[in-house]
Amino acid sequence: MSVQEQHTAGPPARASLINDPKVRGLFYQILLVSALVALGYFIVTNTLANLERQNIASGWDFLSTTAGFGIIQALAPYSETSSYGQALFIGFLNTVLVAVIGIIFATIIGFIVGVARLSNNWVISRLAYCYIELLRNIPLLLQIFFWYFAVLRAVPGKRDKWSFFFNSFHLNITGLRGPKPVFAPSAEFVGFALILGIVLTVIVARWARKRQEATGQQFPMFRTGVGLILGLPILTYFVVGMPISLDFPVFVETGPILRRGFQLGTGFNVIPEFLALTAALSLYTATFIAEIVRAGIQAVSHGQTEAAHALGIRPGPTLRLVVIPQAMRVIIPPLTSQYLNLTKNSSLAVAIAFPDLVSVGGTVLNQTGQAIEIIAIWMVVYLSLSLITSAFMNWYNQRMALVER
Amino acid sequence: MSKKILPLVLGAAMGVAASAAHAGTLEDVKAKGFVQCGVSQGLPGFSNPDSQGNWTGLDVDLCRAVAAAVFGDASAVKFTPLSAKERFTALQSGEVDILSRNTTWTMSRDTALGLNFAGVNYYDGQGFMVRKDLGVTSALELSGASVCTNTGTTTELNVADYFRANNMPYEIVAFEKADEVVAAYDAGRCDVYTTDASGLYAQRLKLSNPGDHMVLPEIISKEPLGPVVRQGDDQWFNIAKWTLNAMINAEELGVTSENVDEMKGSDNPSVKRLLGTEGAFGEAIGLSNDWAYNIIKNVGNYGESFNANVGPDTPLGIARGINALWSKGGILYAPPVR
Numbered sequence: 001m002s003v004q005e006q007h008t009a010g011p012p013a014r015a016s017l018i019n020d021p022k023v024r025g026l027f028y029q030i031l032l033v034s035a036l037v038a039l040g041y042f043i044v045t046n047t048l049a050n051l052e053r054q055n056i057a058s059g060w061d062f063l064s065t066t067a068g069f070g071i072i073q074a075l076a077p078y079s080e081t082s083s084y085g086q087a088l089f090i091g092f093l094n095t096v097l098v099a100v101i102g103i104i105f106a107t108i109i110g111f112i113v114g115v116a117r118l119s120n121n122w123v124i125s126r127l128a129y130c131y132i133e134l135l136r137n138i139p140l141l142l143q144i145f146f147w148y149f150a151v152l153r154a155v156p157g158k159r160d161k162w163s164f165f166f167n168s169f170h171l172n173i174t175g176l177r178g179p180k181p182v183f184a185p186s187a188e189f190v191g192f193a194l195i196l197g198i199v200l201t202v203i204v205a206r207w208a209r210k211r212q213e214a215t216g217q218q219f220p221m222f223r224t225g226v227g228l229i230l231g232l233p234i235l236t237y238f239v240v241g242m243p244i245s246l247d248f249p250v251f252v253e254t255g256p257i258l259r260r261g262f263q264l265g266t267g268f269n270v271i272p273e274f275l276a277l278t279a280a281l282s283l284y285t286a287t288f289i290a291e292i293v294r295a296g297i298q299a300v301s302h303g304q305t306e307a308a309h310a311l312g313i314r315p316g317p318t319l320r321l322v323v324i325p326q327a328m329r330v331i332i333p334p335l336t337s338q339y340l341n342l343t344k345n346s347s348l349a350v351a352i353a354f355p356d357l358v359s360v361g362g363t364v365l366n367q368t369g370q371a372i373e374i375i376a377i378w379m380v381v382y383l384s385l386s387l388i389t390s391a392f393m394n395w396y397n398q399r400m401a402l403v404e405r
Numbered sequence: 406m407s408k409k410i411l412p413l414v415l416g417a418a419m420g421v422a423a424s425a426a427h428a429g430t431l432e433d434v435k436a437k438g439f440v441q442c443g444v445s446q447g448l449p450g451f452s453n454p455d456s457q458g459n460w461t462g463l464d465v466d467l468c469r470a471v472a473a474a475v476f477g478d479a480s481a482v483k484f485t486p487l488s489a490k491e492r493f494t495a496l497q498s499g500e501v502d503i504l505s506r507n508t509t510w511t512m513s514r515d516t517a518l519g520l521n522f523a524g525v526n527y528y529d530g531q532g533f534m535v536r537k538d539l540g541v542t543s544a545l546e547l548s549g550a551s552v553c554t555n556t557g558t559t560t561e562l563n564v565a566d567y568f569r570a571n572n573m574p575y576e577i578v579a580f581e582k583a584d585e586v587v588a589a590y591d592a593g594r595c596d597v598y599t600t601d602a603s604g605l606y607a608q609r610l611k612l613s614n615p616g617d618h619m620v621l622p623e624i625i626s627k628e629p630l631g632p633v634v635r636q637g638d639d640q641w642f643n644i645a646k647w648t649l650n651a652m653i654n655a656e657e658l659g660v661t662s663e664n665v666d667e668m669k670g671s672d673n674p675s676v677k678r679l680l681g682t683e684g685a686f687g688e689a690i691g692l693s694n695d696w697a698y699n700i701i702k703n704v705g706n707y708g709e710s711f712n713a714n715v716g717p718d719t720p721l722g723i724a725r726g727i728n729a730l731w732s733k734g735g736i737l738y739a740p741p742v743r
Binding site: 051053054055056057068069070071072080094148149152153157158173174256257258263264265272274348350351352353355359362365366368369371386 | 466489490493494497514516517518519538540541546547549550551553556557558561562564565566567574575576577578579580581582585588589592593594596620634636637
């Protein structure tokens with residue numbers, strides 16, 4: 001056979017370009033890419049032509065036009081006279097805020113429940129089991145409605161409140177209120193002290209670890225860290241003359257009924273829409289994370305625990321130093337998907353009036369009618385957020401991955 | 406989510422391409438045998454499904470009238486419930502033939518969206534509803550209030566303008582769907598519920614204790630509500646426009662669904678022209694000459710539709726007010742069929 005002959009007869013004669021698999025592969029790939037580019041070009045030009053023919057405005061000029069509507073929660077300066085672009089930016093910040101806070105809470109709850117699910121205590125493991133099965137099997141949108149409408153009706157009305165933590169935090173239907181820090185000049189020194197404390201803690205932690213690896217001596221790292229991170233700023237605060245004061249929310253109980261209740265612009269307020277959305281997102285995603293954590297821990301062979309116990313390591317450090325680091329390798333990849341899901345699910349905010357990117361974008365879409373541009377912005381933002389999250393988690397995964405020698 | 410949107414955008418782009426290819430909405434409607442009408446997701450009196458799932462309301466009647474004009478059959482119509490946000494895209498992409506969904510006629514919507522407003526079937530204005538126990542009697546006392554409303558409406562802009570112009574701080578809580586606005590207002594999340602005054606009367610019926618709430622006297626904006634069609638199809642635009650005009654003219658001439666058969670023998674030339682016994686006005690807009698007869702016979706004149714859906718004898722109990730005929734102290738005025 002000719003093929004066998006070629007193999008036996010040393011290096012083959014140079015085949016024609018058409019038969020070269022590399023050239024062929026390249027050719028088809030170029031063909032595919034150019035077809036895709038041509039399709040994209042066709043769609044874009046065709047859409048633009050049609051929009052123009054139908055007298056529908058297009059382009060990005062609307063971003064600098066005055067928005068004219070209010071937004072209940074703005075993390076950056078915003079008023080009705082700001083532009084559509086600024087409004088969308090406020091929506092973007094709100095989306096990021098919900099995603100970040102949601103991810104933090106979902107991770108904490110998920111890890112606790114996941115470990116509880118494996119607990120030897122029957123009540124604890126059953127409770128964790130019920131929580132997981134109940135919450136992960138109810139659609140998220142319904143849970144958001146539950147937290148918003150059911151819980152909203154249970155808390156006191158606008159002219160009433162529940163107070164806790166020495167009367168400094170209050171809860172009612174308009175949200176969770178607390179004192180707002182007000183920064184006077186020279187407050188930045190406290191900030192510097194905080195940064196310094198964190199940097200020093202990292203340095204000390206590294207030194208302590210090296211020392212432990214070299215000599216086996218342990219260092220009271222936790223107490224030192226707390227002392228540095230909390231102690232330094234507090235000390236600075238008193239040294240520079242107490243530049244930070246607290247603005248407490250003002251609650252009025254007399255006068256016209258409309259004026260009663262908390263006054264706008266006093267204290268710090270977390271709106272109920274944010275509370276409901278974050279609660280629903282974290283509790284829902286936490287159920288999946290709990291199962292991932294359980295899977296991760298069970299993937300670590302029991303022999304590892306037994307070996308640690310045989311060496312005389314107590315159960316706490318065994319979990320922290322032996323089991324969890326190995327479980328993390330199994331946990332991180334599916335955990336990344338859950339983080340992405342949470343970020344994308346946050347777009348359900350629109351159902352309960354939380355002004356996230358989709359909600360604000362929807363308003364802008366309706367005022368300007370520029371659907372394609374707004375949808376493009378939504379896509380780009382969610383895609384970028386997801387890609388950044390995955391990039392970070394992939395980096396973390398590589399760090400945690402088994403180092404093979 | 407981001408992955409799901411891509412086909413949507415491509416679909417939208419393709420949809421625009423597809424609908425632009427043929428501008429003859431009337432031919433399309435005749436070919437498929439019914440009018441596809443965009444309505445609200447449930448606003449009593451304007452477009453609302455009843456317990457049997459039949460759509461009723463002032464806006465719904467207009468769609469039925471268009472169907473009656475085209476097919477002589479007021480039931481040749483299918484309804485697409487649309488949110489405030491979806492409505493214009495649905496019309497632009499050809500998903501619906503006509504949008505009759507308590508939509509305010511504004512300059513930007515009429516010009517930049519590629520749409521045409523075919524007239525006004527309800528002159529509305531934005532109002533405020535509050536709990537009676539707040540003791541508020543005027544909108545000017547609402548400083549510091551939290552306000553519930555719908556996203557993506559002119560309402561959201563008007564309330565911002567009004568509070569700013571009067572130098573009153575406020576807090577806006579904007580929901581996507583009207584039902585959620587009502588639920589949140591009912592739960593006490595907001596002091597004030599604002600939307601078009603007609604909408605306030607309609608939504609008040611959904612509250613747990615409608616009697617505890619009142620609509621404040623101030624009307625802070627002009628909200629002419631009317632049917633909308635796509636730009637670039639004058640024939641269909643004319644049909645929508647003259648369907649509404651025929652209903653108003655019929656009321657003015659005293660032609661009702663009850664007496665329309667007798668009126669066919671009337672000596673009044675205006676009635677004759679309207680009902681198609683004289684002239685060929687129907688043919689001029691691509692319909693049969695008895696187009697207006699079919700509208701009035703099947704749906705009724707404007708006054709009948711108003712009284713049946715939102716008038717004083719309905720749960721909404723809205724007086725004719727400025728929506729009365731120009732000859733009766735209102736501003737409803739239709740050009741003559743001539």
